[in-house]
Structure formats: structure tokens, C-alpha cells
Amino acid sequence: MRGRNVSPPVMDWEAIFRRPVRYPSPDHRWSVGNKNRTFSSMTPPLPRHPQNPRAAAGCAGTAGPLHSFFHRRLHHYQQRERMAMIRLPLAAALFGSILMAGLPAMAATPMKIGAILSLSGALEDYGAATRNAAELAVAQINAAGGVLGQPLALNIADDRSDAQGAVEAAHKLAGSEKVNAFLGPMSSAAYLAVAGTVAIPGGLPVVSPSATAASIDSLDGKGLIFRLAPSDLLQGAALAQVARDKSYRAVGVVYPDNDYGKGLADSFGKAFAKQGGKVTAAVPFDPKQAGSRGEVKAAAGGRAEALLVIGYPVNGAILLKQALDGGLFNKFLLSDGLKDPSLIEAVGGQFLDGVSGATAAPAPDAEGFVAFQKIYAGKYGDSSPVPYVDRAYDGVMLLALAAERAKSTEGAKLKDALRDVAGPSGEAIGPGDFAKAKQMIAQGKKISYAGAAGPYGFDAHGGVSGSFAHWQIQDGKFETVRVFTPKP
Structure with missing residues (x-):
């Protein structure tokens, strides 16, 4: 075979590129021991060098057009394959992040608010109206898509207008029912008992619409205690x-x-x-x-x-x-x-x-209060509910908006977000505006929930200030004489 002009074999390039790449050793040679041209290894033969038929194209020390062409194609193919392997996961990750950025935050489980209300005992008349207001807020929230993509749950327990009953209710709600926060209790004694024995140790925010005792300010609440009515x-x-x-x-x-x-x-x-x-x-x-x-x-x-x-x-x-x-x-x-x-x-x-008295109240013509009365009357037929009912409605709304702001239902995150959504800066949010507020939060905008009885701006103890109504009984009804802001 020495001295004969041997043309390189015709190559099936598609077949080569489909095969796993194998690099020949430098001493790999054609074996010419018989006419069937057996090979010294199981590796398929490489094309012979056009100037040196004994040398395999691609062996060390060889050169030529076919050698260069083959390596360029092989290098290009391998480079393209490597880039594809890099780009595919990057593209998938980027697409996923873009897709998730356009979606609202989703909670793994629905948010649960444990409402400790006085449905029997000395405060049962207050308790029934307070429950109505809380359920009204929940209905509006769920009609607007719920909290973090899940329906909001309101788990109600009766404290029997008693501090011990409130503690028992709180243990059940926090334990077997695993609520994320408390609405109530309604009385100061019950509130102090629940805050000290269940809420604060358990890291759960506790928001009362009506607990007013000045002694609440002395609690070491760890930022978890909030009340929506001014102090006594x-x-x-x-x-x-x-x-x-x-x-x-x-x-x-x-x-x-x-x-x-x-x-x-x-x-x-x-x-x-x-x-x-x-x-x-x-x-x-x-x-x-x-x-x-x-x-x-x-x-x-x-x-x-x-x-x-x-x-x-x-x-x-x-x-x-x-x-x-x-x-x-x-x-x-x-x-x-x-x-x-x-x-x-x-x-x-x-x-x-x-006969006269004084109760924390917004002005009778305040926009938020008027809107709440209209909504409440439309649902329950009573436009003049008892005191602090409007604040129970606001308590549910504030907790739901705090979860949206925090993108979490964890107590540690809710307590900070409560101050944020009730803060003085941001667009005012009134009763019935939950969908609007949720959209603004998703867009990164600031809100200031004023609600039915606000505005609220929590002090260092989780308390609020506010106006009071001087009212008197006339012809068997309560009539407002004036609304004013007292100085302690």
C-alpha cells in the first residue's frame, strides 16, 4: 500500500456528530494485516491523512485540511452543546422568576384570626354586635380574594365575659386551632390575662377593639399588644x-x-x-x-x-x-x-x-364612620351599633392588611406590619377598600388604614389616641352632644 494514492473515505458527518466524542490515542494506526482491514482497537477508524495514509487524521503530529476541518467542526459542536447546557437552566430560572414576580404572594395555609368575644355574661350585648362586625370584615376580605391568596378564617370563642374564660378560649385557639393572631378580648381584665399568659409567650399579636385599662401600658408586650380604643x-x-x-x-x-x-x-x-x-x-x-x-x-x-x-x-x-x-x-x-x-x-x-356619658368615637359625620354604618346597616339592619363595634371591624382589616404587607402570617412579621399599614404616611384606606389596599401593597405603595374609627397610629405601647363623644339619653335614645379631644 506504500506509494499508492489512497483517497480518504467518504465521511458520514451526521453520524459522527451523533456519536459520543472519542479522542484517539497518538499511537493509534490502521492495521493492514488482512484485506478486511481489522483495527487495533474497537474505536471506529478515523479518516486517513491525505499526505500520510499511515497516519490517522487527528493523531498527534499530523496536519492537513481535513484534520483542521474536522477539529473545527468538532470544537464548534462541543462549544454549542456546552453553551446550551448552561443557557437552559438559566433561562428556566429567569422565566420562573419573571412569572413569580407577576403573581401575588401565596400562603401555605389560610390565615386564622382567633376572635375572643363576650357572647354570654355581662357583655353579651356588646359581644353579639362585635361578632357581626368582625364577620362583616371577613366577608369583604374574602370577596376580594382573601389574604395571601387564601380565604381568611375567623375562629370565634366565647369568654363568658370572664378573664378565666378568655384564657381558656385563648389556649384552645392557639393550641388545637393554631390561629395566627387574636382579635379581642373585649374587656381589659380578660385582655391582660390573655396577653400575659398566651399571646405574648406564644408570639401572637393580640388586637382588642375595646380594652381601655391604663395598666395595659405597663405590660412588656414585646411589640405584640395592640388596642384600638384610647386608654382610660x-x-x-x-x-x-x-x-x-x-x-x-x-x-x-x-x-x-x-x-x-x-x-x-x-x-x-x-x-x-x-x-x-x-x-x-x-x-x-x-x-x-x-x-x-x-x-x-x-x-x-x-x-x-x-x-x-x-x-x-x-x-x-x-x-x-x-x-x-x-x-x-x-x-x-x-x-x-x-x-x-x-x-x-x-x-x-x-x-x-x-343622663350623660363619654365614649371614644369619631365625629358623627366622619367619612369612614358614615361608610361603616351604611355597610353595617345594609347587612344587619342596625345603623347605630354599640361602642367599639366599628373598631372590631377595623381590627380584622388591619390584621389582614398586615399579612399582605408582611407576605406572611407569622406573628413576628405581623406585629411590625401592623404599625406600617396603620402609620400616618400613605394613602388613606377606608371601610370597604380592602381590594384597593391589597393592590396598592402589591405594587409597593404605602397605605394608611383609617377604617371606620381611625385614623390609627400606634404608640410605643400599642395604644392609640382619639376623640370622644359627649352623649346623653333623650327620649329613650342616645344622642351625641359634641365630639372633642380630651387632654389627660
């Missing part, structure tokens, strides 16, 4: 202003022997003294046995002109009847907990004309 430091000042409006100079006080009663009686006494008034006697009573120890008679000593009754509808009615029946008082001041139609029914409207 302000309510005491508001009641003192109402007493001055009524020209009372000497007032007796009866109050429930709990955090709410003690704190409010104390703040009223201090504010009233600043205005030149005098508390002639301040007498505590057992909330479950009001009037059993002659508390009203004790408060009548010292020539008091009027009696301030601090309490709830059931025990308040007992004390008012004792005062009227015994001829001890015919002028009264009432705390926020007594602004309930059931009190007028129990005592008789004809005996209470002109």
Missing part, C-alpha cells in the same frame, strides 16, 4: 370634661373591682380635681354581685351632686335602680361600658332623660 387616661379626662359641662362640682363614684374600673375611677378623680371638682367617695363593687354591699349608699355620702357609674349594662342597671329607688341620686354620669340600649330598657328611659 383619656376617658377619665373626657368624663371630667362632661361633668364640668353639666356644672357638677361634687361627684360620687362606683366602679367594678378590676383593672378597668380602678384605672378609670382613678383617672377621672385626677382629671376632675384639675378642673376644681371633688370626688366625694369612690366605692368598688364585685362585677358579679353589684349592689349587694350597699355601694350606692356609701357613694352618696359627702353631699355628692351626681353619681358616676362605671360598669357594664347588667350591673350598671342594678346600681342605677338602687340609686333611683332609694332616692339617693337622680343625676348620673355613665362610662363607655353603659352606652347600650339594653340599659335604657332595663331601667326605663323616662328615668334617664338628660
